[in-house]
Amino acid sequence: MIKVLKPGFFNTIQDKGRFGFASFGVPISGVMDSYSADISNSILNNSLDAAVIEIIFGNCEFQFSCATFICISGGDFSPRINQKSIKLNKKISVSKHDILSFGKINFGARSYLAVLGGLQSEKKLKSRSFYKGITKNFALIKGLEIPIQENSIDVLISNASVKIDDLHFNATDLTCTKGPEFELLNTQQHTLLFESSFSISKDVSRMGYRLNELIENDVPTLLTSSVLPGTVQLTPSGTLIILTRDCQVTGGYPRILQLSEKAINILSQKTAGQKIEFSI
Amino acid sequence: MGNKIKYKPFGDRAILIEWESKICASISDVILEFQQKIGAFENRKIADTIVGYASLTIIYRTRIIDYLKEVAVLKKIDASKNIIGKKSSFTWEIPVCYDLEFGIDLQEISKVTNLEIPEIIKLHSQNPYRVYFIGFLPGFLYLGGLNKQLFFDRKSNPRLNVAQGTVAIGGEQTGIYPSESAGGWNIIGKTPLVFFNIDEDIPCFAKAGDFIKFISIDKEEFFKIKKEVKQGAYQIFKTLTND
Numbered sequence: 001m002i003k004v005l006k007p008g009f010f011n012t013i014q015d016k017g018r019f020g021f022a023s024f025g026v027p028i029s030g031v032m033d034s035y036s037a038d039i040s041n042s043i044l045n046n047s048l049d050a051a052v053i054e055i056i057f058g059n060c061e062f063q064f065s066c067a068t069f070i071c072i073s074g075g076d077f078s079p080r081i082n083q084k085s086i087k088l089n090k091k092i093s094v095s096k097h098d099i100l101s102f103g104k105i106n107f108g109a110r111s112y113l114a115v116l117g118g119l120q121s122e123k124k125l126k127s128r129s130f131y132k133g134i135t136k137n138f139a140l141i142k143g144l145e146i147p148i149q150e151n152s153i154d155v156l157i158s159n160a161s162v163k164i165d166d167l168h169f170n171a172t173d174l175t176c177t178k179g180p181e182f183e184l185l186n187t188q189q190h191t192l193l194f195e196s197s198f199s200i201s202k203d204v205s206r207m208g209y210r211l212n213e214l215i216e217n218d219v220p221t222l223l224t225s226s227v228l229p230g231t232v233q234l235t236p237s238g239t240l241i242i243l244t245r246d247c248q249v250t251g252g253y254p255r256i257l258q259l260s261e262k263a264i265n266i267l268s269q270k271t272a273g274q275k276i277e278f279s280i
Numbered sequence: 281m282g283n284k285i286k287y288k289p290f291g292d293r294a295i296l297i298e299w300e301s302k303i304c305a306s307i308s309d310v311i312l313e314f315q316q317k318i319g320a321f322e323n324r325k326i327a328d329t330i331v332g333y334a335s336l337t338i339i340y341r342t343r344i345i346d347y348l349k350e351v352a353v354l355k356k357i358d359a360s361k362n363i364i365g366k367k368s369s370f371t372w373e374i375p376v377c378y379d380l381e382f383g384i385d386l387q388e389i390s391k392v393t394n395l396e397i398p399e400i401i402k403l404h405s406q407n408p409y410r411v412y413f414i415g416f417l418p419g420f421l422y423l424g425g426l427n428k429q430l431f432f433d434r435k436s437n438p439r440l441n442v443a444q445g446t447v448a449i450g451g452e453q454t455g456i457y458p459s460e461s462a463g464g465w466n467i468i469g470k471t472p473l474v475f476f477n478i479d480e481d482i483p484c485f486a487k488a489g490d491f492i493k494f495i496s497i498d499k500e501e502f503f504k505i506k507k508e509v510k511q512g513a514y515q516i517f518k519t520l521t522n523d
Binding site: 019020021022023024025026027028124125132133134177179180222223224225226228230231248249250255258259260261 | 288289290291292293294296298301302303315327328329330331332333334335337339341343413414415416417418419420422458459476478482483484487488
């Protein structure tokens, strides 16, 4: 078991999400930054579908009730085991009763904690990803005990830590393809879209990121149609909303761009106030 | 109708198929049949499909390598015969209590539309509504067929907490909030039924292509049904719609 001693701000268990339930209106969910989550699982030789803890902005604490191996990837929130700093992107041995804590943010917005064999929490609709109304909890709570495979013996001893491309955290360019309603914008609006720098507003969640700068438009809203993680919507008031993993399955605002998977991952490591640009 | 279908890439993992942009049962029938045929076709590349009023989106498990090839596969499925046959469609009777205690915006609607409250209730519960698809929230039914006299603009400031089971009108639509959520629709009543139950094998009893008929009940009956729903003893009344 991993016991949650301090739950943090809005930390969740996530795997690659729920597919096959859109006809019930169930969002896909899953890790926001799949690149970083994949690294943590890969280093432990886990399946890439293994469930991990997605940690936002540190300030949380966990205790292990058995020995295992862990790997932390993504943002650096000063992880420590029993107050001793540990490295990111490296297989780390933990012992029974060890306390893992996250504190000060050095870079990034989301950190991933993978455990050998993956978290064994309850599956709902074929996924362990937390979502309100689907899983019992929608965020980690104090005292929650997360089942893990006990006392796994490590066969792949490795001291190497993986070097991560800094661009994953520093890049501001989000590569996109044209969204279904892209052509409804005029040349001037296209220019504005690709030649401006946009800043992320305070309205940031697993559902989506709202941007501060507006694009004035009179593009009509749609008959409700599908939206996907990475869809950039343009509201009648000019606000751009980049939808992310917990987004609804349908929406009515024009879908002007669609972020690549890589761009969704890069965006997921950013937060309020940071700048981004779109490119095709 | 087949000629009017447009295929568009939607990012690098999805294909959007669009029909003429209107809310219409015959287009919806075509979309649902197409979705059903895709479901029956063994294609491990397809992870999910999303239905809209006039669209169908195919989500792939991984990046689409050859877009035109996948479109050709979809076109072939579209042209194929539906071997399973059309799904049965049901009309579900949904008890709704329009008491002013629940229908907190009824007086406002009455004032603006000049309709007496009993008339609003009658118009709302008169005809069955078609379920076009489920979206917005798990278990939220997009219903078509609201009487024009009941069209009513959304609130300019959404309420932060709208209770589960709330029945409301937003613009030209009516709907039921399947869970507590923020919402800007005008509240006219409440149903004791649960529209999304994660503990059931199929979490939503209603599906796209079904119909919903609202039945006006009083407060006493509301609480009686609510208790039965909680105990798992309530049977929702349904009838077969198609022949």
